[in-house]
Amino acid sequence: MxxxxxxxxxxxxxxxxxxxxxxxxxxxxxxxxxxxxxxxxxxxxxxxxxxxxxxxxxxxxxxxxxxxxxxxxxxxxxxxxxxxxxxxxxxxxxxxxxxxxxxxxxxxxxxxxxxxxxxxxxxxxxxxxxxxxxRAVDRRVDRRERLADALRALDDRATVDRDICTQLRLLGMNGDDPVAVVVACAPGGIPVRVRSACLLREICGAFDTEIDEHLVFLVPGADPVAAGKRIRDALRRIAPVAWAVGVGAPGAGVASLRNSFAEGRRAAQRGAGVHIAEPISLIDALLSTRGAALVDSADHLLASLVRSDRERGTELVTTLRALLDEDFSLVRTAARLIVHQNTVKYRMAQIRELSGLDLSCTADRAQVWIAMSILADVEA
CATH class of the missing domain: 3.30.450.40 (GAF domain)
Structure with a gap:
């Protein structure tokens, strides 16, 4: 009919x-x-x-x-x-x-x-x-879903970069042009009004999609910060809430897009406003691919120290965090914790006895640093 x-x-x-x-x-x-x-x-x-x-x-x-x-x-x-x-x-x-x-x-x-x-x-x-x-919404939904799949594939090492590049080209993107990723999120999730607006049109003319309650925009050109502010202002006009916007560095190619996406996500975690991402460090790259096995390994490495602190109030995890923050300087760590240097030495000996971690060994220090960074990221 x-x-x-x-x-x-x-x-x-x-x-x-x-x-x-x-x-x-x-x-x-x-x-x-x-x-x-x-x-x-x-x-x-x-x-x-x-x-x-x-x-x-x-x-x-x-x-x-x-x-x-x-x-x-x-x-x-x-x-x-x-x-x-x-x-x-x-x-x-x-x-x-x-x-x-x-x-x-x-x-x-x-x-x-x-x-x-x-x-x-x-x-x-x-x-x-x-x-x-x-009909127009169906086309937009299909396009946004395919872009989301391509961006998720950036974190999936099982998908080769050549295939991701092909997916992006099919969406009309030229992989040789510099592109920056802008990530936006709002308290309590994406407002319904914004979701409806995104189904009808591109915000500020940027490729866009939605991933895990974050709006993700691919911005062409070399001035992503200005684009990030325009996107923030456009989103505010639709839903006047405290938008957090993270801006990744622009670059050409799949590897640059991967870094920009990770930078934009981390910058958006800094709260309301438009934030320019800092370059991704090796530990940031590791955290961006954080999985259950990685978190479990960090938990296991520090479990004996956490248990000792909980049962006997030994403050070993606090001491470990202070040592990391003070580059393992006994003098500065003792001053930070307001204890004697010998107390710090005694706690380091307890850490070695309980966990097997020798804090005079570079490899063990690196393990502690990675584990503490992972758990801090989980808490955040």
């Missing part, structure tokens, strides 16, 4: 009154159903109704405009709540009719016009727009 034949010729209003859908209105809907794009539909409506017909995302951003004789004010606010078709008026402007456009039960957009249009017709128009929007 087509959308047109599924539409009733008589629509019951909320007040109990009813209105007939005229044949010329059904002819208009039939014409709209034959048009391939939102721009074509809005253009046809603007010409037919002789006034602008504007389709906006839920944050008020214009998706498409069908120009008519009468122009609407360029910027309206977010979509109002309430019935699917209703009217509103602003001082000095004509009354606007608005129709909410739902896709899969989610409010993704709304149409507005100053034309005097029957509510039943406006509701049918919103259904036509929803049908076309659904």
């Amino acid at each position: 087509s959308l047109l034949t599924d539409m009733p010729r008589r629509v019951v209003r909320g007040s109990g009154a009813s209105t007939s859908v005229r044949d010329d209105d059904l002819s208009l809907i039939d014409m709209l159903l034959g048009l391939p794009t939102l721009d074509d539909i809005l253009r046809t409506l603007g010409q037919r109704w002789r006034t602008d017909v504007v389709l906006r995302a839920v944050d008020g951003t214009v998706i498409s405009i069908g120009r008519g004789v009468r122009a609407l004010v360029a910027d309206r606010g977010p979509a109002p709540s309430g019935p699917a078709a209703h009217m509103t008026a602003t001082a000095g402007t004509p009354a606007l009719q608005r129709a909410d456009v739902f896709v899969d039960g989610d409010l993704l957009a709304y149409a507005e016009t100053a034309a005097v249009v029957d509510g039943a017709l406006l509701r049918m128009v919103s259904r036509v727009l929803a049908t076309v929007l659904a």
Whole structure:
């Protein structure tokens, strides 16, 4: 059954009154159903109704405009709540009719016009727009999912870089051009309004996707910091929350993209604001691939010290952390802990007895440093 034949010729209003859908209105809907794009539909409506017909995302951003004789004010606010078709008026402007456009039960957009249009017709128009929007959303979802798969593959050493490069090229990215990764997250997860906006369009023209409650943007060019600020500002306009944005260094090729992605994720952990990533160190690279086996090994290495501290209050882990922070200087560690140097020496002997770690040995110091870094990262 087509959308047109599924539409009733008589629509019951909320007040109990009813209105007939005229044949010329059904002819208009039939014409709209034959048009391939939102721009074509809005253009046809603007010409037919002789006034602008504007389709906006839920944050008020214009998706498409069908120009008519009468122009609407360029910027309206977010979509109002309430019935699917209703009217509103602003001082000095004509009354606007608005129709909410739902896709899969989610409010993704709304149409507005100053034309005097029957509510039943406006509701049918919103259904036509929803049908076309659904197709566009399906394409966006597919593209974003494929980009997410390519980015996840950066951390999967089972996927060769050549295959990742192929995936990115199929998405329209040139692997030879410098690209930086911008990662954004919000307290409590990504707001629904932002998710809806991302389904309709690219934010600031950047390739984007969602991974583990983080929005990830691939920004071309050599000024990713400015792009990060533009993305933060755009996200704030949609959902005014404390966005944390991390900006990785730009570079060409899969290896540079991998580093930029890791840098952006770590920088975003620093809290609200736009943060430029520091270069990834060897330990950062290790932590970025942290798995259960790595955490278990760190736990096992330090388990005897943690148990001793818990049962006897020996403060061995605190001493170990202070030694690492003070480059294993007895003088500075003792001053930091406000104890005698001999106390530090005694605790180092206890650490060796309980764990087998000889803190005068470079290899054991390296193990301790890695284990403490892993557990600190887990706690963070």
